[in-house]
Structures are given as C-alpha cells and as structure tokens.
Amino acid sequence: MAWDEWERLKAEAADQRSTGMQLNQLPPEPSSGGGSQQGDLAVNQTDLAAIGDAAFELHRDFGRVSEHARATSQKAAGGLKTQGFALGSALDHVASRWIDQSRSLLDATAHISNHLDFTKGAHAGDEVHISGTISSIATLDAGFNERKGA
Template structure:
C-alpha cells in the first residue's frame, strides 16, 4: 500500500466517522435526580450481585494461584535445562519466570483485595441498614408522641 493510498483511506474514514466522543447515557433530567419514574441518580446493588463479584474474584484467585504456579515451575525447569546445555535462552527464560512471579503476586493481591473489600462492604451496608431502620423507628415513635399530645390519635 502506497503512502498516498493510506492517507486517502484515512481521510475517507474520517469523513464517515466523526472524532467526537459519544457517551451512552440517559438524557439529563431537567427536574433533578429525584422524583418521577426516573431511577437516575440511584445506585442500586443487591447482596446477591456483590456476592457474585466476590465469588468470581475468589475463584479467579484460586484458579490463577494453581495454574500460575504450574506455569512458573515448568518455565524454571525448562530454563534450567537450557542453561545446562549452554543456551543463553535459559537465562532469559529464567528472567521471564521471575517477572511472571512478580506479576502473578500483583494479580493475586488485587483479586484478594476485591474479594475482601466486598466482604467488608457487605458487612458495612448491613450495619447501615440497621442504623437506618433504628432511626426511622425512632422518628415514628416521636411522631406518635406528638400526635398523641396534640389529640390526633
């Protein structure tokens, strides 16, 4: 492909597709985020959703631990064999296996962090639910007291 042909193809592609950014979103609610049938502004997640993400992170952690250990072991064995036979590739493969171990630790730490954080979030939100329920219960008790005193019972 000649340079001129490449430039022509780029120009045609630019004509077909604007370079502006497009966001997939609901139109802005002119009345704010509350009220109406619009769920906009409300973040909802169920404990089932959190549990599924936490379970997936845990399973990834378990599986990757198993398979990465096997891959590293096989690489180190191959590296040792190549070094014994005098191949420079053995030292390079040994270096790759060590870098693999570093990257594996990073991924395993991240998946453990996700799983642990979701467990913490689940407990924290459960505590928030109890606090909110107690607060609302207290308010209704106060309301009953005011209604009783004003004769609206």
Template structure:
C-alpha cells in the same frame, strides 16, 4: 481499522446522537405504593463479580504455580547445560511471578471490596432502620403527652 474508517464511524455516531446531557435514573412508574424500598446489598450481579474474582484467584494461584515451578526447573536445567536460553527463561519466570502476584492482588482486592461493601450496606441499613424506629418512638411519646 484504517483512519478513514475511524473518522466515518465517528461522524455516524455524532449524527445519531445530539450533544446533550442524559442522566440515568430509576424509572418513575414502578407500581406498588410508590416507596423506593429497603437498601439491598446482595445484588446478584455484584455477587457474580465477587465470585468470579474469587474463583480466578483460586484457580490462577494453582495453575500459575505449576507453570512457575515447571519454568524454573526448565531454566535451571538449561542453565546447567550451558544454554543461554536458560537465563532468558529464568528472567521470564521472574517477571511471570511478579505479574501473577499483581493479578492475584487485584482479584483479592475486588473480592474483598465487594464483601466489605455488602457488609457496610447491611450495617447502614440497620443504622437507618434503627434511626427511623427511634424517631417513630419519639413521635409516639409526644402524641401521648398531648393526650391523643
């Protein structure tokens, strides 16, 4: 993209949108009795992200392992025959292994964080439900003492 094209796109975007703050929010008219509902942690989109991260972790572990083993064997063979390319391939393989570990750690972190978040939300929902139930029980006790 050329600089002039970038500047044109920026000016078009600025002309389409005024500089004001816009807050994203839950739509006001949702029907029903007006309550927001229970805290739900099992959103399909989050579950899909977690599954994709887990699947990538599993598949990449397998396939990157094959690539690493084949590259190490090729590097060893080339070095054994006196080719300088063997050392270079060995260097690339070492970096490949480091980058693989970084990607796998990121995938595991995403998957684990989403699982933790789901469990934490379920625990929060249970706590809130218990607290609200306790308040209702206390209210009943006060009502009974007043003779209602």
C-alpha cells in the same frame, strides 16, 4: 494570516454563537415508569456478593495455575541452561517476570474480594442504624398522634 484577518474571524465567530459554556452530554433517557431516577447508583448485596465471589475464585484458581506455570518454566529453564542453550536464561527471565506479574494480579483480586467483604459488612451496619433511627421516629410519631387523639 494577517492580524486584521484574525480579528475579523474572531468577531464573526463571536457573533455566530453565545459565549456561554456548552457541555457535551447524552440526551436524557425517557422515563420507563419504573420509578427510578436517572443518575442514581443502585447496587444490591447480591451484586456485591457475586463480584466478591468471582474475585475470590479468580484468586484461588489463578494462584494454583500460576504456581504450576512458574515451577514448570523454571524447571525447563534450568534444564536448558545446563545443556548450554541461551534460551534457558531467557526463559528464566520470563519466569521471574511471570512471578512479579502474577503476584500483582493475586494482590489485586484479594484486595477486591476483601474490600467487597468489608463493604458488605459496613453497609449491613448502616442498614441497622438507619432502620433503628427510622423506627424510633415512627415510635415518636405514634406517641404524638396518641396525645393529639388521632
């Protein structure tokens, strides 16, 4: 492509559309009349509790099953090694990798469960603070209304 052709194509493209920024996005959803605005993130304690419980159950159940799989695999690997099978060393390697991977999953599920428990407690404290602040404002308003004779 020659330089002149490049310049001509750039000029044509500039003439066809503005140089403003265009963001690709989904069109806004029509309002359902439910009163919630698009884009607001809402979560309740029931949702958090369900996620935390699921993470705790996964941690507990996987920990038990994972330990059984590890012990069985290592026992089989030992038996194969003593009988001179090369597969024994390979199975032992797989069992070692299994230990690393299962520990990572157990750590992650414990972190999720613990973090959600912490979040639940922190938000409960925030709710107490906010309700205390709002009730004190209502008390002040009532006092001002009494003075005005309303």
